[in-house]
Structure formats: structure tokens, C-alpha cells
Amino acid sequence: MTVAQEPTGLNFDCETGNYHTFCPISCVAWLYQKIEDSFFLVIGTKTCGYFLQNAMGVMIFAEPRYAMAELEEGDISAQLNDYEELKRLCLQIKRDRNPSVIVWIGTCTTEIIKMDLEGLAPKLEAEIGIPIVTARANGLDYAFTQGEDTVLAAMAHRCPSKVTSEAEKEERNAIQKLLTFGRKAEETAPASAPKHPPLVLFGSLPDPVVTNLTLELKKQGVEVSGWLPAKRYTELPVIEEGYYVAGVNPFLSRTATTLMRRRKCKLIGAPFPIGPDGTRAWIEKICSVFGIEPQGLAEREEKIWESLEDYLQLIRGKSVFFMGDNLLEISLARFLIRCGMTVPEIGIPYMDKRYQAAELALLEKTCQEMGVTLPNIVEKPDNYNQLQRIKALQPDLVITGMAHANPLEARGINTKWSVEFTFAQIHGFSNARDILELVTRPLRRNNSLKDLGWEKLVQEEAKV
Amino acid sequence: MKLAYWMYAGPAHIGTLRIASSFKNVHAIMHAPLGDDYFNVMRSMLERERDFTPVTASVVDRNVLARGSQEKVVDNITRKDREESPDLIVLTPTCTSSILQEDLQNFVDRAQLDARGDVLLADVNHYRVNELQAGDRTLQQIVQFYLEKARKKGDLGIEKTAKPSVNIIGISTLGFHNQHDCTELKRLMSDLGIEVNAVIPEGASVHTLKNLPQAWFNLIPYRELGLMTAQYLEQEFGMPSVDITPMGVVETARCIRKIQQLLNAQGAGVDYEGYIDHQTRHVSQAAWFSRSIDCQNLTGKKAVVFGDNTHAAAMTKILAREMGIHVVLAGTYCKYDADWFKAQVSEYCDEVLISDDNGAIGDAIARLEPAAIFGTQMERHIGKRLNIPCGVIAAPIHIQNFPIGYRPFLGYEGTNQVADLVYNSFTLGMEDHLLEIFGGHDTKEVITKGMSADSDLNWTKEAQATLNQVPGFVRGKVKRNTEKFARERGLSEISLEVFYAAKEAVGA
Numbered sequence: 016m017t018v019a020q021e022p023t024g025l026n027f028d029c030e031t032g033n034y035h036t037f038c039p040i041s042c043v044a045w046l047y048q049k050i051e052d053s054f055f056l057v058i059g060t061k062t063c064g065y066f067l068q069n070a071m072g073v074m075i076f077a078e079p080r081y082a083m084a085e086l087e088e089g090d091i092s093a094q095l096n097d098y099e100e101l102k103r104l105c106l107q108i109k110r111d112r113n114p115s116v117i118v119w120i121g122t123c124t125t126e127i128i129k130m131d132l133e134g135l136a137p138k139l140e141a142e143i144g145i146p147i148v149t150a151r152a153n154g155l156d157y158a159f160t161q162g163e164d165t166v167l168a169a170m171a172h173r174c175p176s177k178v179t180s181e182a183e184k185e186e187r188n189a190i191q192k193l194l195t196f197g198r199k200a201e202e203t204a205p206a207s208a209p210k211h212p213p214l215v216l217f218g219s220l221p222d223p224v225v226t227n228l229t230l231e232l233k234k235q236g237v238e239v240s241g242w243l244p245a246k247r248y249t250e251l252p253v254i255e256e257g258y259y260v261a262g263v264n265p266f267l268s269r270t271a272t273t274l275m276r277r278r279k280c281k282l283i284g285a286p287f288p289i290g291p292d293g294t295r296a297w298i299e300k301i302c303s304v305f306g307i308e309p310q311g312l313a314e315r316e317e318k319i320w321e322s323l324e325d326y327l328q329l330i331r332g333k334s335v336f337f338m339g340d341n342l343l344e345i346s347l348a349r350f351l352i353r354c355g356m357t358v359p360e361i362g363i364p365y366m367d368k369r370y371q372a373a374e375l376a377l378l379e380k381t382c383q384e385m386g387v388t389l390p391n392i393v394e395k396p397d398n399y400n401q402l403q404r405i406k407a408l409q410p411d412l413v414i415t416g417m418a419h420a421n422p423l424e425a426r427g428i429n430t431k432w433s434v435e436f437t438f439a440q441i442h443g444f445s446n447a448r449d450i451l452e453l454v455t456r457p458l459r460r461n462n463s464l465k466d467l468g469w470e471k472l473v474q475e476e477a478k479v
Numbered sequence: 480m481k482l483a484y485w486m487y488a489g490p491a492h493i494g495t496l497r498i499a500s501s502f503k504n505v506h507a508i509m510h511a512p513l514g515d516d517y518f519n520v521m522r523s524m525l526e527r528e529r530d531f532t533p534v535t536a537s538v539v540d541r542n543v544l545a546r547g548s549q550e551k552v553v554d555n556i557t558r559k560d561r562e563e564s565p566d567l568i569v570l571t572p573t574c575t576s577s578i579l580q581e582d583l584q585n586f587v588d589r590a591q592l593d594a595r596g597d598v599l600l601a602d603v604n605h606y607r608v609n610e611l612q613a614g615d616r617t618l619q620q621i622v623q624f625y626l627e628k629a630r631k632k633g634d635l636g637i638e639k640t641a642k643p644s645v646n647i648i649g650i651s652t653l654g655f656h657n658q659h660d661c662t663e664l665k666r667l668m669s670d671l672g673i674e675v676n677a678v679i680p681e682g683a684s685v686h687t688l689k690n691l692p693q694a695w696f697n698l699i700p701y702r703e704l705g706l707m708t709a710q711y712l713e714q715e716f717g718m719p720s721v722d723i724t725p726m727g728v729v730e731t732a733r734c735i736r737k738i739q740q741l742l743n744a745q746g747a748g749v750d751y752e753g754y755i756d757h758q759t760r761h762v763s764q765a766a767w768f769s770r771s772i773d774c775q776n777l778t779g780k781k782a783v784v785f786g787d788n789t790h791a792a793a794m795t796k797i798l799a800r801e802m803g804i805h806v807v808l809a810g811t812y813c814k815y816d817a818d819w820f821k822a823q824v825s826e827y828c829d830e831v832l833i834s835d836d837n838g839a840i841g842d843a844i845a846r847l848e849p850a851a852i853f854g855t856q857m858e859r860h861i862g863k864r865l866n867i868p869c870g871v872i873a874a875p876i877h878i879q880n881f882p883i884g885y886r887p888f889l890g891y892e893g894t895n896q897v898a899d900l901v902y903n904s905f906t907l908g909m910e911d912h913l914l915e916i917f918g919g920h921d922t923k924e925v926i927t928k929g930m931s932a933d934s935d936l937n938w939t940k941e942a943q944a945t946l947n948q949v950p951g952f953v954r955g956k957v958k959r960n961t962e963k964f965a966r967e968r969g970l971s972e973i974s975l976e977v978f979y980a981a982k983e984a985v986g987a
């Protein structure tokens with residue numbers, strides 16, 4: 016890990032961990048869409064299936080490339096042979112969908128009955144001829160977006176270390192091709208020979224955002240030689256010892272650790288490219304590692320802030336309370352403080368102070384520059400206690416899960432559903448507006464409904 | 480192991496939570512890993528619930544796995560008891576606790592020593608029962624617990640009420656149109672001069688359960704929830720019950736006649752025939768609808784019905800018996816109660832399907848090609864894919880199946896709602912079909928922004944005819960691309976030549 020001073024001014028608390036969040040298996044919903052030739056098999060119970068089915072809403076009907084391997088009583092009591100059962104299902108998947116990779120998602124149940132997925136996978140892989148990647152994305156250990164972290168950490172092992180054939184090089188260089196599409200061959204030639212060691216970015220983002228961030232770096236003369244994950248499993252980037260890697264999301268600590276320890280990469284610890292301030296700091300940090308003087312970033316950031324002015328007027332001086340459920344909280348809070356908001360509390364499921372060091376430092380710096388008090392960072396929050404604090408503080412906005420949103424609204428507290436930040440495009444300069452679009456939506460709604468006199472819609476005797 | 484993309488009935492704990500959170504001031508504590516409290520999201524979203532869902536988790540994490548829950552569950556129960564003073568805390572096992580095999584009853588006994596409220600362990604096994612069976616069992620368990628408690632304390636209310644009265648059993652949160660059905664049933668009872676002694680579990684307090692035996696009889700509107708409770712009340716207190724779902728004109732009449740019979744057996748001396756006749760012929764529109772020309776057009780049309788036992792059986796009977804529709808297949812996902820379903824519907828349909836595999840149902844629908852489907856949200860999506868209209872009649876359901884407006888499925892207003900649902904499904908199907916035949920107006924793709932079709936482009940007769948031969952689902956796109964092509968070249972008329980040139984140029 017790159018050396019970074021652990022911030023001292025911020026206050027960290029840890030509560031009981033009695034909070035609401037999505038189960039990490041939800042990562043299949045966006046990862047199966049991202050990795051187009053994959054199939055995700057969640058090995059769990061009806062409980063897992065019921066969650067996925069309800070959380071994914073409409074998506075489930077679009078013939079998704081994911082399914083449950085639903086464990087029955089015979090599987091639990093080991094009357095059935097795990098290997099034979101998984102083989103049967105995976106052959107069926109191979110026949111019906113013919114994917115390039117099957118990702119097994121281990122759940123709480125496979126943990127408790129100690130099903131050796133990591134042991135079974137290589138054997139079955141050899142037998143059926145399809146790569147099988149195992150990720151233990153379970154609710155015993157992880158929260159929500161950390162599911163992606165476990166999958167990408169497992170994928171990191173599958174990235175090739177050398178590409179032999181020209182054809183394969185072509186394929187794995189898909190991003191370069193995408194960016195140079197339509198240009199003449201001689202123009203693209205220098206692009207393949209960057210002046211710095213290879214850089215691979217990690218974190219699953221929608222393709223337009225990938226293109227956007229890659230171009231943003233290209234402007235500064237930084238070439239992105241690959242992205243984990245790529246659009247297809249067969250396009251996973253080459254990773255060799257000594258490559259540089261940088262994360263785009265705050266919840267990817269395991270992936271970062273795997274890339275450093277197992278693939279011998281160097282991690283660029285930077286704030287995350289969320290908000291114009293974060294994007295600029297992210298690019299600057301990458302440039303500084305490669306000894307490049309970034310050009311025109313200050314003006315770029317300034318321009319973005321100017322274009323946000325109409326939204327900023329709505330939120331300046333308002334307070335926002337993060338209940339915490341997706342690990343984006345630190346970056347979002349840092350951005351919103353820069354926007355002029357105050358943040359009394361940042362709840363977060365899990366706080367990796369090393370992986371997020373640069374982000375925490377930027378948060379602290381932002382608070383000082385904006386002259387606001389440092390937020391309280393509450394790891395593993397207790398939702399019940401948080402509701403008491405919300406009641407006392409009466410913040411202007413609470414960013415929270417769906418379980419609490421409607422009840423808080425009925426008590427006159429504005430809420431924004433936190434999960435939307437995971438699914439919306441929030442990275443890079445051009446998406447800053449989308450973040451504020453989400454943040455200001457309840458406030459804009461209020462402006463249109465004000466003076467109706469029905470903010471509080473519960474009878475007084477109802478308990479919080 | 481089973482490869483599954485979709486499930487009809489949820490896991491057991493959902494059933495328990497639905498019962499617990501239907502009662503007033505009852506709190507459920509799930510023994511479950513992080514993320515299993517998804518029930519709260521569903522309730523808050525689907526029911527648009529204003530209050531916090533009284534469900535929390537006693538989180539099972541790595542430490543619990545290594546050392547057992549130890550004090551954690553007990554602490555969580557007593558903490559919740561202090562914070563919210565619920566009347567009852569229901570400890571809810573999940574699939575995880577089923578395999579951890581911790582002695583949850585022991586936790587409950589220990590917590591009961593400190594807690595001021597009551598504490599119960601829901602007696603459900605994840606691997607043996609589903610959501611519906613678990614709900615039925617939990618309701619019975621809670622009722623039995625409070626009746627036995629009252630009996631010990633000697634304040635059991637067994638004196639029958641002066642006027643005929645009823646317990647309506649089985650209305651619950653997240654139940655399909657349950658709130659509206661409840662209102663409709665109360666109205667029906669009031670029309671019949673019957674007092675409602677209690678509605679459980681929705682909105683009930685556990686303290687009133689001791690008065691259940693005061694009612695003259697129990698009404699169980701839904702097959703899936705309440706039967707165990709009714710059987711228990713019958714055994715213990717000799718309370719008779721009516722388990723005929725009043726859905727559809729004929730079944731509603733049958734339900735009312737059964738009530739009349741039970742009341743008269745207890746000396747009420749009531750006669751509901753006049754009421755039934757008046758409602759059937761003049762209040763409910765469904766009987767008249769079945770005689771009208773509209774309904775005549777539906778005669779012999781093919782339909783497939785699939786859902787839970789209650790709604791699929793009732794719907795099959797309504798379609799076949801009251802509207803003359805040809806039900807080619809009736810099915811249920813309540814495999815555990817399949818015999819009842821078969822007995823109910825076999826004379827009203829060609830084929831019965833008992834399955835919880837959505838693939839099997841999809842295949843059956845594709846094979847039978849009905850003119851309309853009546854099913855769950857899953858069948859609605861199958862219908863979308865096959866271009867067959869679908870009316871949703873049972874859970875699993877989405878937020879649009881929790882309407883704000885009054886939409887009961889039961890009672891006489893229910894018959895009106897069902898008639899609308901059926902009729903709208905079929906007309907849409909027919910309209911679609913006619914359009915296909917006449918190559919009709921294609922409104923799927925917007926061509927100009929305004930509604931007035933003032934296109935500056937003229938299609939020659941031949942070109943228009945060729946366009947109409949293009950399959951409906953791409954026709955709009957072809958038309959748009961051709962017009963775009965013509966506009967770019969400054970052409971004002973689209974002839975066959977232009978049409979084909981456009982096709983070559985843009986692959987339209």
C-alpha cells in the first residue's frame with residue numbers, strides 16, 4: 016500500500032452492526048450485466064433467491080444470466096453429493112447458455128455447512144471445460160457492494176500474466192481499440208507505447224463511464240492498459256509484476272490487496288473519482304505517480320462547479336445524515352461538504368482506513384477548507400440508535416435504505432434512497448450533476464409541494 | 480440442488496414476519512445474517528408503510544459461527560423489550576438458524592425471565608415449509624399461546640356475544656388486496672347484521688385474542704392463511720367456521736348460505752336469500768355482465784389460470800361458470816395442498832397443473848396459446864413475451880398490485896372488480912389481434928412528436944402496402960428509418976423505389 020498518513024482529526028466510532036443493508040449477493044445483478052459472457056450461479060437457499068428476485072424487480076424477467084442453485088434438505092445433511100449436484104446444474108447451464116465463465120457465489124449456507132467450493136471448482140472446471148470462479152459473497156462477512164469486491168478479487172487471479180498470441184492481444188486490448196475507433200493505423204501507433212509503466216484500473220462501472228474515465232486520463236498522457244473487470248471474461252486484462260493499479264470505488268479493498276500481494280502490483284492510493292473534486296484528485300494522484308504534470312485540471316473542475324450552481328443553491332448550508340449501507344459514504348460526504356453541506360454523521364458498514372486513506376485525508380482537508388466541523392464516522396452502525404439521533408438532529412436530508420425511507424418521510428424527514436447511488440452513473444467530471452440530481456430530488460420535490468401543510472403524516476402516538 | 484430463476488412462495492420466515500408485523504405492537508427478531516431483513520424493504524415499499532416495520536435482526540456473523548450466539552439473542556430480545564415495550568416478541572428462525580441448530584427455545588426461555596412482554600419462538604422449519612404454511616402455523620401458534628394464557632389467568636372470554644358475530648381470520652400484511660378485501664368483508668357482515676368480533680392478524684392487538692371464542696363462528700376467506708387457527712378454535716371451543724372464499728357471484732352466495740346455516744343452527748333465525756337475490760341482480764354488475772353482449776363475445780375464448788389455491792380456484796370457477804370462458808389449464812404453486820385444488824377445479828378446466836417451476840408454466844402457456852392469462856407477476860411477464868394479455872390475480876406481486884384505490888377481490892364489489900379485470904384483459908387481446916389482421920395503426924413507435932399525423936411525407940399506396948407486410952414489431956422502426964432516409968434526401972413522396980433504397984442504405 017502506498018504510504019499515507021492516517022488521518023488524525025476524524026472521529027471513528029463503532030456500533031453494534033444492527034443495520035439494514037443489501038446482501039452482498041446482489042452484486043450479481045450489475046456484474047452479470049457488466050461481464051457479458053458470464054453466468055452467475057448463487058449457491059444458497061430460498062432466502063437468497065427471494066432477496067434477489069425482489070431486489071432486482073423487473074430485471075429478473077429479462078432471462079438473466081444468473082440463477083440460484085437452491086439447496087435442499089438433502090444437500091444440507093450431505094445425503095446428496097455436492098460435486099455431482101453442481102456438475103449437473105453447471106452442465107445444464109453450459110447447454111442452455113454456453114457462457115465463457117461460471118461464477119459461483121458462495122452464501123451463508125455454504126459457509127456454515129463448509130461446502131468446499133474453492134476445492135470443487137478446479138476439478139469441475141477441468142471436467143466441463145468452462146472456467147469456474149468462486150466468490151464468497153455472504154452476509155456473514157460482507158455488506159452489499161463488498162460482494163463485487165469478493166468477485167473481483169477472485170477474478171484478479173484469472174487475469175493472464177502474459178499474452179502469447181497476437182489475436183489474444185487484440186482482444187484484451189479492446190479498450191484501446193474502442194477509443195481509437197475509426198482513426199488511421201499510424202495515428203494509433205503511439206498509443207500502444209505509453210511513456211509510463213502499465214496501469215490497470217479496477218472496479219465495475221458502466222461502459223460509458225469506463226470510456227469517459229479512460230479518455231480523461233488519456234488527455235493527461237496516461238494510458239489505461241486494461242480494466243478489471245472487462246466487458247467480457249475473455250478480455251480480462253494482462254497483469255504482470257510491477258504494473259500499477261488504481262481503484263475507482265471505495266469498497267474494493269480485497270481486490271486491491273489481492274492485486275498487491277498475489278499479483279505484485281503497485282497500488283496508487285488516491286481519492287475516488289466521485290464528484291469533480293474527487294475526479295481531479297484521482298487524476299492528479301495518478302499523474303504524480305507517473306511523474307506527469309497534469310494540464311488544465313483546475314479550469315476543468317472550476318467549469319464543472321459553475322455548471323452545478325443551480326443545484327448548489329438548493330443544498331448550501333443544509334445538513335445530510337448518512338445511515339450507511341454501501342461504502343460509498345465517505346466519498347459522497349466529502350463531495351457534498353465541498354458542495355456546501357454539513358454532515359453530522361457518516362454511517363458506513365466497513366471502514367478500511369488504509370485503502371481509503373487518501374479519501375479520508377481529502378475529506379478532512381475539505382472540512383477544514385469549507386470551515387465545517389468534522390463528521391462522526393460510525394462503522395457498523397446501529398439503525399435504532401441512528402433513528403434516535405436523526406430525531407434529535409432533524410437533518411435536512413437522510414441518505415438511507417428503503418426500509419427506513421418511507422417511515423422517515425412520513426415523519427417529515429427528507430430521504431434519498433442510498434441504493435440509487437450504486438446504480439446511477441456517479442464517476443468522473445461529467446457525472447457530478449447526476450449525483451446532485453439524486454441528492455436534490457427530495458428538496459426539489461419539497462419546493463413543489465410546500466405550503467400544503469402535510470409534511471408529518473403519522474399520528475403522534477405512533478412510535479419511532 | 481435445484482436450478483431456480485424464480486420462486487412463487489417465499490421462504491418460511493417471510494410467513495412468520497407477515498403475521499408478526501400484521502399484529503399491533505408485536506416485534507419480530509430474526510436470527511439471521513446481515514441482509515436477511517429484506518422483508519422490511521418489501522413492506523415499506525409495497526405497502527407504502529408509514530411506520531417502521533417492527534422487525535429487527537439478531538445478526539449472525541463470523542463470531543456467532545465460531546462461538547455460538549451466546550448472550551446475543553437474549554440481549555437483543557431484552558433490549559427490544561426495553562426500547563419499544565412490545566406486547567410480544569417473536570423470535571424468528573431462518574435458513575441459517577435451521578442449520579446452526581442453536582437452542583433458540585432456550586434463548587426464549589431465558590429472555591422471558593427479564594422481558595416484560597411475552598416472548599415466543601416461531602415453530603417453523605425453513606426446509607420443511609414455505610411462506611404460506613409458516614404464516615398459517617405462526618398465526619395458530621400465537622392464538623393458542625394467548626388463549627392458553629387467558630385460560631390460566633381465568634379471563635378467557637367464552638360467553639357468546641348477544642348478537643351473531645364473526646372472527647375474520649387471515650387478513651395480513653403483504654397479502655394480495657387483503658386490505659380492500661377486509662373492508663368489503665366487514666361491509667358484507669354489516670349488511671347481514673353480523674357483528675365483527677375480531678379481525679386477525681391485521682391491526683389486532685394480542686390482548687384481544689382472549690375474546691376470540693365469543694364469536695358465533697369464524698370466517699376464513701383465504702385457503703392459505705387461517706385454517707389451522709380455525710381448526711384449533713373448533714377443537715378447543717367448538718367454534719364452527721366458514722371456509723368458502725366469497726369470490727365470484729356463485730361462491731359469495733354459497734358462502735353467505737353457509738353462514739346462514741351456521742347461525743340458524745345456533746338459533747339466530749336469519750334468512751339471507753332476499754339479500755343474495757337483490758345483491759346478485761341489482762347491486763353487483765357481474766351477473767348482468769355475464770348476460771350482456773360484451774360477455775357473449777368471450778364465450779369459448781381460451782384462458783389459462785395460475786396462482787395460489789384461493790385465487791386460482793375461485794378465478795377458474797368464475798371464468799368457466801359465470802362467463803362461459805374455456806379454461807384450458809388451471810394451476811397452483813401450492814403443491815402442499817394440491818388435492819384440495821384438484822377437487823375444486825377439475826370439473827371447470829381441461830387440465831390441472833401443480834408446479835412451482837415457472838419454466839413448466841411458461842411452456843404450458845406457449846403450448847396452449849390462450850387468449851388471456853390470469854396469473855401472478857411471473858405469468859404477466861410470460862404473457863408480455865408471448866404477446867398474450869394477463870390479469871394479475873395472485874401473489875407474488877409488485878408495487879402496482881397494491882393500489883391505493885378500492886379494489887377488493889372478495890364480496891359483491893369484488894365481483895365487479897373481477898369482471899373489469901377479465902373484460903379488460905380480453906378486449907386488449909382482441910384489439911391487438913384485429914390490428915394485426917388489418918395491418919392497423921402502429922402506435923408503438925413515435926414517428927412525429929405531435930399526435931396529429933401531419934407528416935410531410937406521402938406514402939404511395941404500394942409502399943404503404945409493402946410497409947404493412949413488415950411484421951408488426953419492427954414496422955414502426957422501418958417506417959421511421961425510411962422517412963428519415965427520405966427527409967435527408969429531400970424527397971416528399973415515398974414510393975416503392977424509395978422504400979427499397981432506404982432499406983438498402985440503412986438496413987431499414
